[in-house]
Amino acid sequence: MDTLLKDGAPRINKNFVSWFMEKRNVDMIDELKCVSQGCSCEVTKYEKYDVNGFRFHTETHQKGRANPKTINTGVFTKGANNFDYYGRLQSVYELTFNRTNVQLNFVVFKCHWFDPIGGQRSDKSIGLVEVKPSTTYSGADVFVVAHQAKQVYYLPYPCQKAELKGWEVVFQVSPHGNLPIPSDDDYNNIDPPEFEAAYEACNEVYQQAAAQWNRQNTAYMAYIGEMMISMSTAAEPNGHGYAEGIAVGV
Structure with a gap:
């Protein structure tokens, strides 16, 4: 199709579009004749x-x-x-x-x-x-x-x-x-050994991602806890604690 559009059909020194436009007087359906005119x-x-x-x-x-x-x-x-x-x-x-x-x-x-x-x-x-x-x-x-x-x-x-x-x-x-x-076909084309191998590979990736998320979440929660303790201690004049206006966004 690429060659036909660029160079035309064999033994025709015109590209397909130009050749098709000249066929307006040929007996064809109205829709096709409409398209032939560009x-x-x-x-x-x-x-x-x-x-x-x-x-x-x-x-x-x-x-x-x-x-x-x-x-x-x-x-x-x-x-x-x-x-x-x-x-x-x-x-x-x-x-x-x-x-x-x-x-x-x-x-x-x-x-x-x-x-x-x-x-x-x-x-x-x-x-x-x-x-x-x-x-x-x-x-x-x-x-x-x-x-x-x-x-x-x-x-x-x-x-x-x-x-x-x-x-x-x-x-x-x-x-x-x-x-x-x-x-x-959704079930008959499944090869059990290959499916099992693919499942194990995906499960390994999931477990690695979950472990990384757990480590990050644990460190983050520890940081939040330390920050809350620090703010609470700083806000205790004369032993009377208060925490007005303290907001922590997670």
């Missing part, structure tokens, strides 16, 4: 867009949100070459095709796609998909029709071992109001 020069741009039960945000909009509770920039789509494409949403454009007696509106997403080969790996036995956001898809077709997009989010590993550094786990987001229906 879109209006006026394009509407959005920072967020709802489609397929998902609410997408561009990266610019996401970074401008104060204390966001969700990250809505992850995009996933199936490619025609049997590759899965993962990326982040950069821009949303609404194109208007109105150069014939029919008007059509298309919304497209411009995304930063990760490399589907060097920036992606998976383990089907446990349903794990990982991506490396630092990689970039080398193709020119960075746009996808909004209705072909699904939402995902990426979670980095808390443990940055050499084999995990730079990789993030992909989580599929369910459309609003639609929970995924369990299937037999």
Whole structure:
């Protein structure tokens, strides 16, 4: 498709867009003829867009949100070459095709796609998909029709071992109001030894994080206790203690 758009079909010295525009007199449906004449020069741009039960945000909009509770920039789509494409949403454009007696509106997403080969790996036995956001898809077709997009989010590993550094786990987001229906494949594809190993690795990370939190919490509470004793002692003239106006924020 990249070659077709840039250089045209074999033995045709025109790119696909120019060739398609010349087909306006060919017998075709009105909608296709409308698209063949190109879109209006006026394009509407959005920072967020709802489609397929998902609410997408561009990266610019996401970074401008104060204390966001969700990250809505992850995009996933199936490619025609049997590759899965993962990326982040950069821009949303609404194109208007109105150069014939029919008007059509298309919304497209411009995304930063990760490399589907060097920036992606998976383990089907446990349903794990990982991506490396630092990689970039080398193709020119960075746009996808909004209705072909699904939402995902990426979670980095808390443990940055050499084999995990730079990789993030992909989580599929369910459309609003639609929970995924369990299937037999959700259970039949699980390899017990590998699942057990993955569980032990995750549990080890959790235990390390919990132990670190407990040490920090114990030290912090000891500090608060010492501070309270110090303030209480300083506020005892002639042996009569008082603690008016003392507030401790935790």
